Structures are given as structure tokens and as C-alpha cells.
Amino acid sequence: MRHARYGNALLLIALTATPLLWGQRGGRGAANAAPQTGATAETSPAPAVATVPGATQTAAGRAGGRGTTDAAGAVSSDDFYNFNPAAAQARLDPNVDKPPVETHQKVGSLAYTTHAGFLPLSNATTGATEAHLFFTAYTRDGVSDASTRPITFFFGGAPGVSAAWQEFGGLGPKRMKPEGGWAENPDTILNQSDLVFVNPVGTGYSFPVQPARASIFWNTAGDIASLGGFVRIYLDRNSRLSSPLFLAGEDAATGRVGGLTAYLVEHLTPVRGVMLLSIAPSADAIAGDTQYITLLPSLVISSWYHKKLSADLNALSAEAIAGQARQFASREYLHALYKGDRMTAAEQTKGIADLARLTGLSKAFITNNDLRISFERYSAELMRDQREALSKSDARVTGYVPMAAGGRGGGGGGFGRGGQNSIDFNMSRISGPFATAYEEYLKRELAFTPRKDGIFYLASGGVGAFTSTGNDETSLAAAFARNPAMHLFVGVDLFDLSTPFYVTEYTLAHLDVSPDVRAHNIAVSQQEAGSMAYLDNKSLAKLQRDLGGFITGAVGAK
Numbered sequence: 001m002r003h004a005r006y007g008n009a010l011l012l013i014a015l016t017a018t019p020l021l022w023g024q025r026g027g028r029g030a031a032n033a034a035p036q037t038g039a040t041a042e043t044s045p046a047p048a049v050a051t052v053p054g055a056t057q058t059a060a061g062r063a064g065g066r067g068t069t070d071a072a073g074a075v076s077s078d079d080f081y082n083f084n085p086a087a088a089q090a091r092l093d094p095n096v097d098k099p100p101v102e103t104h105q106k107v108g109s110l111a112y113t114t115h116a117g118f119l120p121l122s123n124a125t126t127g128a129t130e131a132h133l134f135f136t137a138y139t140r141d142g143v144s145d146a147s148t149r150p151i152t153f154f155f156g157g158a159p160g161v162s163a164a165w166q167e168f169g170g171l172g173p174k175r176m177k178p179e180g181g182w183a184e185n186p187d188t189i190l191n192q193s194d195l196v197f198v199n200p201v202g203t204g205y206s207f208p209v210q211p212a213r214a215s216i217f218w219n220t221a222g223d224i225a226s227l228g229g230f231v232r233i234y235l236d237r238n239s240r241l242s243s244p245l246f247l248a249g250e251d252a253a254t255g256r257v258g259g260l261t262a263y264l265v266e267h268l269t270p271v272r273g274v275m276l277l278s279i280a281p282s283a284d285a286i287a288g289d290t291q292y293i294t295l296l297p298s299l300v301i302s303s304w305y306h307k308k309l310s311a312d313l314n315a316l317s318a319e320a321i322a323g324q325a326r327q328f329a330s331r332e333y334l335h336a337l338y339k340g341d342r343m344t345a346a347e348q349t350k351g352i353a354d355l356a357r358l359t360g361l362s363k364a365f366i367t368n369n370d371l372r373i374s375f376e377r378y379s380a381e382l383m384r385d386q387r388e389a390l391s392k393s394d395a396r397v398t399g400y401v402p403m404a405a406g407g408r409g410g411g412g413g414g415f416g417r418g419g420q421n422s423i424d425f426n427m428s429r430i431s432g433p434f435a436t437a438y439e440e441y442l443k444r445e446l447a448f449t450p451r452k453d454g455i456f457y458l459a460s461g462g463v464g465a466f467t468s469t470g471n472d473e474t475s476l477a478a479a480f481a482r483n484p485a486m487h488l489f490v491g492v493d494l495f496d497l498s499t500p501f502y503v504t505e506y507t508l509a510h511l512d513v514s515p516d517v518r519a520h521n522i523a524v525s526q527q528e529a530g531s532m533a534y535l536d537n538k539s540l541a542k543l544q545r546d547l548g549g550f551i552t553g554a555v556g557a558k
């Protein structure tokens with residue numbers, strides 16, 4: 001689920017309670033950024049299309065987007081799923097402005113109140129409502145002083161991704177069951193913090209009032225400004241301005257959260273802690289030959305999981321094989337890629353043999369790929385004899401790969417030809433059932449009735465072109481510079497090849513923060529899981545303990 005990144009932009013946008021000029025330069029404020037000509041909501045250049053989860057998965061279903069496109073790649077106006085601002089009309093609905101629906105529920109002995117509905121964002125200059133953001137909130141009952149109770153805002157993943165994944169996947173009080181439906185979730189972090197799951201414009205049921213102006217939300221600065229407005233308005237309306245505030249993002253939304261943290265601090269809303277469930281990589285971590293070095297440990301542990309290594313390596317624990325992979329990648333493999341054609345014959349022979357031993361790939365394959373192995377080539381090769389490939393979101397999940405076009409007719413094609421495997425079998429299998437169960441959960445448990453023409457966008461279809469700039473780790477470093485008392489939690493998933501664990505470790509190792517922050521304010525939690533570790537039963541229990549301990553520790557820290 002890798003997507004476009006967040007960072008530095010300058011955009012004039014007036015949202016929330018006060019006029020706002022937010023120019024983000026790696027999370028820095030407008031005072032530090034030089035104006036850019038024509039960078040207004042109405043005159044900014046046409047943005048590039050961002051990749052969203054599901055777009056490279058199945059062509060049908062909620063997670064895949066099932067619209068038709070013209071030759072330029074634009075969604076046709078007669079499509080019934082993908083949102084097209086150019087063809088849409090103003091979507092005014094008086095039912096949306098009703099107060100959120102309230103229910104009272106329990107998980108075991110934990111009693112809580114839920115709210116599900118919309119929060120309007122108004123233009124500070126004109127007073128006109130620009131968008132309605134759909135959210136669900138869970139607050140623990142029986143709390144004598146809400147000002148001391150932590151509150152955590154979740155913002156989903158990259159542009160187009162709903163916060164329902166975190167809410168219904170394992171961190172909220174109810175959770176989807178593998179066989180369908182849902183059940184109580186004893187591992188919810190509602191024990192430690194009240195929870196608010198926020199859906200940016202174009203995700204969940206959130207929508208712009210004027211479709212022609214949707215682009216003001218679909219860029220780095222507008223995205224951060226709108227979500228910052230949501231947080232400030234929600235805290236004010238619910239008398240929670242003094243509550244310890246936590247922000248949580250996942251995958252590419254880690255850059256969003258870094259920029260949002262800096263935004264809130266500048267707007268006099270302190271942030272106690274940030275929780276990143278995987279982290280978008282620094283540019284250096286995936287550039288040049290470094291990309292192969294930081295990916296390799298994930299390939300090794302994937303081969304280990306599928307029993308493609310020698311008996312002695314297969315017998316190791318996940319942590320032990322990951323340790324060997326880290327050591328090889330940072331020493332012998334780094335040395336080999338640096339020397340390139342300057343390697344002696346003996347060095348090359350040893351490097352190829354060691355790489356083959358740790359990956360389970362043939363020496364011929366490694367030689368033919370010049371020792372540089374991408375995920376796509378690795379996935380197609382590892383289980384070629386079984387006609388299966390791996391899922392990028394969770395390498396433990398494999399699927400059958402059909403013949404390429406013309407493969408059966410003798411006209412070229414065949415397994416492994418005709419382009420890269422684009423199916424993420426893991427996400428393809430879970431997205432549709434997840435969306436169906438979640439929509440039923442909203443109606444039956446939270447008593448929420450969607451708009452009559454509302455479409456719930458779980459992972460794609462509701463966000464058009466998205467302009468994103470800058471780099472995420474700079475935003476996070478800038479947030480720490482503004483607030484050195486802030487705490488950071490980072491989740492690392494061993495089998496997530498869209499965010500390889502060694503990439504995350506590299507990014508954290510190069511995060512530009514003070515020695516004191518690095519020593520005391522950063523916590524890392526490793527899970528033997530794929531992307532979205534909370535979907536995994538075993539990993540969820542550990543993740544909940546680690547997140548709960550992090551929140552408690554950050555609140556109690558001096």
C-alpha cells in the first residue's frame with residue numbers, strides 16, 4: 001500500500017475557525033517558505049494521479065474501483081463508483097448536518113459511548129461549508145475528568161484510504177471476524193485512550209460540498225489543513241482541549257501525521273504522542289543501490305517463511321533469520337554492490353553463493369539480475385514451479401498467477417512474462433468482505449444511516465488526482481524540533497514488503513532528531529505480520545500491549 005508522499009508545498013486555503021496560510025516545507029510554517037507563483041486552490045497546476053490501494057488489485061469490488069477510463073486515464077462521467085469532480089454536481093443534503101448518532105455499548109466490562117456522523121468544515125472567509133468529514137468516535141464511560149483522559153485520532157493510510165481499517169481491523173472495540181460479521185475486541189486500545197477515526201475528503205463517506213473545488217483537499221497542504229481543522233473543532237466542541245492528544249497514521253499517512261503534528265503545534269494545539277503503524281521511507285532508503293540493500297532482509301525472511309532455504313536456516317526463529325539478513329545486507333551485500341564490476345572473481349562467486357543461500361533463489365537468477373533483486377522479480381521467481389507469487393502487503397499470502405495473454409495459444413506469454421504481477425492476493429481477498437461487514441456494522445451497531453446516494457470508499461474510488469510533495473521524515477523531524485517532549489511509536493511488520501522492515505529501520509536511524517529524543521522518546525514495536533498487523537490475531541495482542549504501554553508512558557512522562 002505504498003502511495004504518494006507528503007511534505008513541502010505552499011497553498012492558500014481558508015478552512016476551519018480562522019483564516020489560514022499554511023506553507024509546508026517539510027512540516028515548517030509559511031514564515032519559513034518562499035511564496036510560489038500561482039499556488040492557489042483555483043490556479044495550482046494539474047496534479048499527478050496518486051496510486052491508491054486496490055487500483056493494482058482486482059478490477060471489481062470496493063477496494064479495486066470498477067470504473068471505466070478514457071484514453072487520458074480520466075474516469076468517465078457515466079461511472080457509478082469512481083468519484084469524478086468534473087462531472088459531479090453540488091451534493092447538498094440536509095440530513096448530513098444532523099448531530100452524530102449516539103449509542104451506548106460494552107466490550108466485556110468496558111462501557112463506552114459511540115458517535116457516528118459528519119463534522120462540517122467551513123471556509124473561514126466566506127463561512128460556506130466546504131466539506132463534510134465522516135467520523136466515528138469511541139469514548140469510555142465513567143471517566144470523572146475527561147481532561148486527563150488521552151484521545152487518539154486515526155487518519156487511515158494514503159490518499160483514498162479510509163480509517164475504517166484501523167477501527168474495524170483491530171484497534172476499535174468491535175472487529176471483523178475472518179468468516180464475516182464482527183465480534184467484541186478485547187484487544188482494543190479504548191482501554192488506554194478514547195478513539196476518533198477520521199476519514200479525509202474522498203474516503204469513507206466524506207465528501208466535498210462543491211465537487212469542482214475538491215482539489216483544494218487533494219494536495220499536501222489542503223489535506224493537512226482540513227484534518228487539522230477537524231481535530232481542533234472536535235476537541236473544542238467536545239471540551240477535550242486539555243486532553244493528552246495522540247495522532248496515528250499508517251503507511252504513507254505517516255507523512256501526513258508528521259505535517260499535521262507541526263500544523264497543530266503552530267496553531268496552539270500541543271501533541272503528546274504520534275503513533276505510526278509502519279512508516280513511509282526516507283528518499284535515501286529507497287534510492288539507487290540502497291533500495292536493494294534495505295529490501296533484501298524482507299526477501300530473506302519471506303523465503304524462510306515459505307521453507308525455501310536450507311534446513312539449518314529454516315530451523316531458525318524469525319528474529320534470528322532477520323538478524324542474519326540484516327548483517328549480510330549491511331556488510332557483504334553492501335560491499336558487493338559498492339564494488340560492482342571491480343569485485344574479484346572470488347568475491348563475486350562468494351557473494352552470489354551467499355545471496356543464493358539466504359534467498360533460496362538460484363545462482364543463475366542472481367547472476368542474471370546483477371545481484372539486484374526487486375520485489376516483482378523475486379515474487380515471480382521464488383515459487384515459479386508452483387505458478388504462485390507473493391502478496392506485497394503480506395509475503396506469507398500467495399496466489400495462483402494466470403498465464404499472460406496468449407500463453408495458452410503459443411503466442412509468447414507464459415508464466416512470468418508479459419509484465420509484472422500486479423495482484424496483491426492478500427488485499428484482494430480481504431477488502432471486499434471487510435467493506436461489506438463494516439457498512440453493516442455502521443448501520444446495525446452504530447445506528448448510522450448513510451446518505452441515500454452515499455458510497456463508502458474503503459481504499460479507492462473517492463479521491464481523484466492528488467498532488468503530494470516533500471519528504472515525510474523531514475516533516476517528522478520538524479515536528480520534534482517544535483515539540484521535543486513529543487513521543488513517537490513506530491510499528492515494524494516483518495512480512496510487509498510494501499514497507500520493508502529494514503527500510504523503516506534505516507529511516508529511523510537517519511531521522512534528524514536530538515540525541516535526547518532518540519534515547520528517550522522513540523519506541524519501536526516489531527510484529528511477525530504483514531501490513532496492518534492488527535488484522536493478525538497473534539500480532540494484535542502484542543500490538544495492543546505495546547500501544548497501550550506507549551500511551552500510558554507518554555502521558556506520565558515529564
